[in-house]
Amino acid sequence: MPSSNIPDIVIGRLPIYLRALTRLAAEGREVTSSHELGQRLGISSAQIRKDLSHFGGFGKQGTGYQIAYLIEQLKQVLQVDREWEVALVGAGDLGRAVAHYKGFLYRGFKIVCVFDNDPDKIGEVIDEYTVQPIDDMQQVIPEHGIRMAMIAVPAEAAQEVADRLIEAGIRAILNYAPINLNVPDDVHVQHIDPVVHLQRMTYYL
Amino acid sequence: MPSSNIPDIVIGRLPIYLRALTRLAAEGREVTSSHELGQRLGISSAQIRKDLSHFGGFGKQGTGYQIAYLIEQLKQVLQVDREWEVALVGAGDLGRAVAHYKGFLYRGFKIVCVFDNDPDKIGEVIDEYTVQPIDDMQQVIPEHGIRMAMIAVPAEAAQEVADRLIEAGIRAILNYAPINLNVPDDVHVQHIDPVVHLQRMTYYL
DNA sequence: TAGATTGTTAATCGATTAACAATC
DNA sequence: TAGATTGTTAATCGATTAACAATC
Numbered sequence: 001m002p003s004s005n006i007p008d009i010v011i012g013r014l015p016i017y018l019r020a021l022t023r024l025a026a027e028g029r030e031v032t033s034s035h036e037l038g039q040r041l042g043i044s045s046a047q048i049r050k051d052l053s054h055f056g057g058f059g060k061q062g063t064g065y066q067i068a069y070l071i072e073q074l075k076q077v078l079q080v081d082r083e084w085e086v087a088l089v090g091a092g093d094l095g096r097a098v099a100h101y102k103g104f105l106y107r108g109f110k111i112v113c114v115f116d117n118d119p120d121k122i123g124e125v126i127d128e129y130t131v132q133p134i135d136d137m138q139q140v141i142p143e144h145g146i147r148m149a150m151i152a153v154p155a156e157a158a159q160e161v162a163d164r165l166i167e168a169g170i171r172a173i174l175n176y177a178p179i180n181l182n183v184p185d186d187v188h189v190q191h192i193d194p195v196v197h198l199q200r201m202t203y204y205l
Numbered sequence: 206m207p208s209s210n211i212p213d214i215v216i217g218r219l220p221i222y223l224r225a226l227t228r229l230a231a232e233g234r235e236v237t238s239s240h241e242l243g244q245r246l247g248i249s250s251a252q253i254r255k256d257l258s259h260f261g262g263f264g265k266q267g268t269g270y271q272i273a274y275l276i277e278q279l280k281q282v283l284q285v286d287r288e289w290e291v292a293l294v295g296a297g298d299l300g301r302a303v304a305h306y307k308g309f310l311y312r313g314f315k316i317v318c319v320f321d322n323d324p325d326k327i328g329e330v331i332d333e334y335t336v337q338p339i340d341d342m343q344q345v346i347p348e349h350g351i352r353m354a355m356i357a358v359p360a361e362a363a364q365e366v367a368d369r370l371i372e373a374g375i376r377a378i379l380n381y382a383p384i385n386l387n388v389p390d391d392v393h394v395q396h397i398d399p400v401v402h403l404q405r406m407t408y409y410l
Numbered sequence: 411t412a413g414a415t416t417g418t419t420a421a422t423c424g425a426t427t428a429a430c431a432a433t434c
Numbered sequence: 435t436a437g438a439t440t441g442t443t444a445a446t447c448g449a450t451t452a453a454c455a456a457t458c
Contacts, residue, residue: 009449015404020385023360033415041385045415046451053417061416062458079407086403097302098399103383107400108407147410148403155228172406174399178308180225180246188409190402194303194379195312197395198291198353199220201377202284202313204393205352214425238439250439251427258441266440267434 010051011078016041017048018074025067033064080108087141087170089161090152091116091124091131094176098152099126109148113140117157134161141168148172155179162189215256216283221246222253223279230272238269285313292346292375294366295357296321296329296336299381303357304331314353318345322362339366346373353377360384367394 020040024032034045034052041048052058052070055077059065075081088098088111099114116122117134124131132140141149149170151158158177165173172188175181178196181189225245229237239250239257246253257263257275260282264270280286293303293316304319319331322339329336337345346354354375356363363382370378377393380386383401386394 007449011408012405014408015398015401016385018404019383019398019401023384035415040387042387044451046453047449049415049417050450057417059416060458061456062414064415077408078404079410080404084403084407084410093302093305097298100298101399103400104403107404109400109403148406150399172403172410174402174406178224179228180221182245182247188406190406192397192399192402193224194306194355194397195308195314196220196224197379197397198289198309198314198377199223199283199285199312200217201353201379201393201395202289203216203219203282205284205289205377212425240439249427251429252425254439254441255426262441264440265434266432267438269439 006054010054013043013047013051014074014078017051018071018078018080021067021071021074025071030067031064032067034059036064075108078108082108084109084148085112085144085146086110087112087137087146087149087165088114088129088152089116089134089137089149089165090176091118091121091126092152092154095152096126098150098176099129111150112144112146134164137164138168141165141170146170148174150174150176151181152176211259215259218248218252218256219279219283222256223276223283223285226272226276226279230276235272236269237272239264241269280313283313287313289314289353290317290349290351291315292317292342292351292354292370293319293334293357294321294339294342294354294370295381296323296326296331297357297359300357301331303355303381304334316355317349317351320345321358339369342369343373346370346375351375353379355379355381356386357381 020037034048038045038048058070058073086109088095091114099111114129114131115134115137116131121131122133147170149165151161151173153161155177158179159181162173162181162183166187175189175191178193183189225242239253243250243253263275263278291314293300296319304316319334319336320339320342321327321336326336327338352375354370356366356378358366360382363384364386367378367386367388371392380394380396383398388394
């Protein structure tokens, strides 16, 4: 965690707020309150106010928050008021689905290259991407100055892919492989494993 | 949260432990310690011991934990020592990828039906599944006694799909749509939104 | 003005960690 | 036995909540 003294758990909630606010805006709403937002998200209004107050006073007493303005501010805080180029490794079923996904673009991210090591897949075209050999990563990633990557390869290959990505300059990894990645302190990792979420729920059933 | 007085945050870590232990077993290891497991996961050994102690004494002083035994016990606690039938709603790119994913089966889950409301997709065959009309959910789900579902439809449709699933008897939902779902207290929801994870990391870049 | 809601402080609550006796 | 590691208690740390003055 290089910068700042703001709890990581707070940072983790900001994208959730941003998503809910964007939704409210899409519904045509212009103003909201910590109370309303909290109700929608199942979070206390006090927590929302406290979280936001780490970054400034975005609201107005008696009125609440201007949705458009708060969205703008949160995007700035999260640095998603720009577009981040992302590399994708893995062009199997999952990688293909990720490559197709249209939801990245309007929320700050753009996949710019897709890698795989399967000779059958290299050269294949997925939407606007041509699958490149994984050995080209070391060249392509620094060339574009890409700092974020998504891993969608089998569990066995994920750690090695991560190591090579980091060597190529990647500093943030979204890992879809069902395995824990070990990375240096200055590299950020997030895991997506649907089974973990399912297993968390079966406990209560 | 119907049952138990064990913190939800502890339950949330168990699947992570289970995944790491399964990995260790796959590497041919038979015994591990809270210290080793902690190192792999970036968690303190004390936390692992404390978490496990909620459910019993699974280790042996001086030795550590028998991996196979601990896996078995954790599966029992999480109720994934059986196979859960899961309904999938949405047969677009994402739903298709989810349907193809082989990783559910060996970790306690089996997709048994796929629904969509697009006439072009109904009747289509995805692996072993034939896409069924979404209007059949109310019949098919109770018939099979299915209690878990995954939502892979566009954000606009997700809340309505969730409402109908719950009406049909679903009590745990894994939501891939980038929107917060509001559900009754006795229904469990987990969200998967890759953009939220990416946005959480850009803050630090 | 009266009503509403913020931003912030202090109090509460809960989770993590440190430490160690028990024991394999 | 000596060394290692658990399970558990108590101490610490941090996050959430309640409450309210400020103010729109």
